[in-house]
Amino acid sequence: MDFFAHQADARRHSRRMVVLFALAVLTIVAAVDALIFVVFGLASSKPDGGVQVPLQTLLLVSIAVIAVITLASMYRSASLRSGGGAVARGLHATPVPPDTNNPAWRRLRNVIEEVAIAAGVPVPEVYVLEQEPGINAFAAGYGPSDAAICVTQGSLETLNRDELQGVIAHEYSHVLNGDMRLNIRLMGVVFGIVVLSVIGRQLLNAAFWTGGSIGGGRGRRDNGNALWAIGLGLLVIGGIGVFFARLIKASVARSRETLADASAVQFTRQTTGIAGALKKIGALEAGSQLTQVHGEEVSHMLFGEGHNWSALFATHPPLEQRIRALEPGFDVAEFEQIAKRWQSLVRSPHGDDPRASATGLMPREILMATVTGAAVMSSGVQALPHADTRSPIAAAAVAAQVGQADHADFAAAAQVRNDVPAELTAAARSPQQALALVLALALAMEGAARAQQAQLIAQAFAAPVAEQVGALAPSVAQLHPLARLPLAAMAFPALRRQPRAEIENLVATLSRMAHADGEVALDEYCLATLVRVQALDALDPARGFVAGSCKLIDCKGQALLVLALLAEFGHDDAESAARAFQLGVQEMLPDLDARYAPPGDWQAQLDTALAQLDRLAPAGKELLVRALTRALREDGQVRVAEAELLRVVCAALHCPLPLVLGDTPRA
Incomplete structure (x- = not known):
């Protein structure tokens, strides 16, 4: 099962969870209504023992139960909004x-x-x-x-x-x-059902501490019996809800766990x-x-x-x-x-107990090597390719790689980490320097745009941040193209620890930097866009999930815009770019008659296009990724910078591509 099938499967599980939750709530409401009949029977003073429950009472109780479960679920979900x-x-x-x-x-x-x-x-x-x-x-x-x-x-x-x-x-x-979005929603669902048993437990405690009675005389005894009955009933009904909730969790989780083992x-x-x-x-x-x-x-x-x-x-x-x-x-x-x-392992005379040294049956020297990174994936790690090296890629192969990293990507990641200068690695992990590092990564290489960007940074941030950007910029300029996005990824945990206002200021500044003048390169713009998308996702992770609300044919204008821009970026002449553009169109919408016309003022249009295309269903995104791959290079041979551009655009569409792209067999 590939990434897009996984995404579609998760959406099906989400819909099934909602249906099962609704059925569970209806079952609980019916059980509570039955409980009301029992309570009225205990409290009834009619000589014939008949029980009459006003319809209005049942309706109000049913609405109250649904409201309690729904509000409890919403409360728990809201408490998890930060991610x-x-x-x-x-x-x-x-x-x-x-x-x-x-x-x-x-x-x-x-x-x-x-x-x-x-x-x-x-x-x-x-x-x-x-x-x-x-x-x-x-x-x-x-x-x-x-x-x-x-x-x-x-x-x-x-x-x-x-x-x-x-x-x-x-x-x-x-x-x-x-799976995570499905799982965190499930937490809210389960909490809503469990809350009834919590209420029941509290009512039983109240009945116990009041001696099992409320009021006076016969009414005191009857009301006390009713309180015991309601408390015990809610506890039992809540238990029924938990029973079904556990069944839902088990049915959803088991198949996903098997797939996760295979992915590992x-x-x-x-x-x-x-x-x-x-x-x-x-x-x-x-x-x-x-x-x-x-x-x-x-x-x-x-x-x-x-x-x-x-x-x-x-x-x-x-x-x-x-x-x-x-x-x-x-x-x-x-x-x-x-x-x-x-059990045969014994404490070392030097105080290095293998059972407490994070080695897991490994000698200390291997532990220290792996901690420092000296032994990380030593087999299979090769030097990173030269920036001008061209690698073959195919549309189907790249689409299959979305969300499907393998050992080659793992080995390349270890090499990237080893190749990044210690100064930049330390900056990425430092809450004080991570912000400056991201700004340095977004700087244009040279020219008037870089000068304008430096001025924007000085206006938006305190002097120490601008100074750190200047200090880091020379090392950033020497980075291998394959290391730029990984370095931004490494900086993300430290970046998230910044105050919300500082992150929002960073996002706004990156946008202004990308629009500093008309000469900003597409790859520089996309890096800024990627950071913006990921930062906004981190600031408001629970915001409405809209994937699947747009069909590819309805978003064809936005898709053609992105195809044209990638074709223009990947080719030196308009004729080759136009042919590559048509290849992309045929991959995506073969019956569509489209003309290659890359826009001149494309930044604002691309912002809107990427936001709209992110709403595509998984199947539509798969076709779009295949089309983007075909449009990027007519001959299917891409340089590192072109592959990185494709990776950034796909990441902005929430289709993460692994580190190594190519038409070679995947391990």
């Missing part, structure tokens, strides 16, 4: 600073940075559940720009680097394929990493259980089962089944062997 970090903080997870010096945390950030760079998305927030000894992790958020990845302390202490990579790659599958293998090109992590879950006493936090709310997000549910409620396939899907010859006897190996 994935809100979920992690709700579990009292500890944030990992971008510039951390903790070796285990640094190793975790290194792995997450590499996966983000390889996948072509911003680096997420990182958290650790420090009190949890089990092996587990989760990704939360509405999209890549507000994502957070949280791992347990047990994962850091138990897993070696390959296993940690496998777990993180699994979580990134959820980031890329639309594709990403790392090995099964030993993720399979090793799963084996340690089965072998070690702590397993994947969450014992120190109430993790039921996020059970459907976790890498492993967080609780000992029955098979009916399990949000993951059985552990042995997951391992055998990766290693068909797996024998459960391996669990015992791993457990014995783990």
Whole structure:
């Protein structure tokens, strides 16, 4: 299943979740109405024992129940509006600073940075559940720009680097394929149903502390019985709602977890990493259980089962089944062997306990190499291509790569990180310098535009920021073209820690810089646009999700505009550009008669076009990506700068392309 199929599948799951939620609410309303009949029967003083409930009472109660569930769901959803970090903080997870010096945390950030760079998305927030000894992790958020990845302390202490990579790659599958938005919505749905049982529990407490009665005389006893009945009834009905909510979570999560395991293998090109992590879950006493936090709310997000549910409620396939899907010859006897190996490890006389050193059965020297990056993906890493090197790309191959990074991208990401000067890496991780670094990345290379941009920066920011931009600019100018977007991705966690007003000021300044004069290059404009899109996504992650509200034929004018601009950028003469443009049109809308006419004043038009095209359904976006690839180069041979431009435009459409583009077989 490719990225676009994943997206369509997630949308189908979302619709199914809404339908099931509605059915659950109707069932609960019916149960509450039945409870009202029981309560009226207990309170009835009619000699024949008959029960008459006014229709108006039932109607009001039904409306009240629907309102309570809906408002509770809306309240919980609103509390998560800030994105994935809100979920992690709700579990009292500890944030990992971008510039951390903790070796285990640094190793975790290194792995997450590499996966983000390889996948072509911003680096997420990182958290650790420090009190949890089990092996587990989760990704939360509405999209890549507000994502957070949280791992347990047990994962850091138990897993070696390959296993940690496998777990993180699994979580990134959820980031890329639309699972997170589905999962965070599910949290709001479940909370709305659970709130009835909470109300019931509170009513039972009230009945207990008031002696089970309210009022006086016979009415006192009857009202007390009614209070007990309502409280107990709501508790039971809330339990019914939780039952169905767990079924919904299990049905949605199981298939997505299987796909995420397969994606992790594709990403790392090995099964030993993720399979090793799963084996340690089965072998070690702590397993994947969450014992120190109430993790039921996020059970459907976790890498492993967080609780000992029955098979009916399990949000993951059985552990042995997951391992055998990766290693068909797996024998459960391996669990015992791993457990014995783990128990045989003893504390080093130098105080380096392998069980607490973040090595996961690895010698200390390998740990230190992986923390510093010296041993990162040492096999398969090659020098980055020269900027003028041309690589073959094909429309179908590029469309298949959207959201589908693999080992080649992972290896290239490790090389990019190694090639970035230490000064710029430190700036990307520094909350004080990340903003200046992004501004430096958006500077034109030379000429009048650069001078005007520098003046805009001086007007918009304090003198220290402008000075930092000037200090970083020479190193930024020497960057390999493949390293520019990854460096912006690395700076994203530190950038998100800036005040909202500062981020909005950055977005506005980048827009003014891109429009400094008519000579601003398309690639410089698109970098500024990408930062703007991702920053706005991070500032308001829960804003209305509009994908699927526009058909490609209805957006043909905007699509043709982008095709024309890419064709113009990728060719030196108008004749070749026109032929490439027509190839793109044939790929996208073969029956459309369109004329190649790139606009002169294109910046404002492109802003509007990209925003409208982002509303396309997954199938429409797939056709558009194929068309953009054909239009970029008539001969299908692209330079690094052209491939980067395609990557930026696709990212603005929320179709992340991995680091390595090409028509070569994917590992």
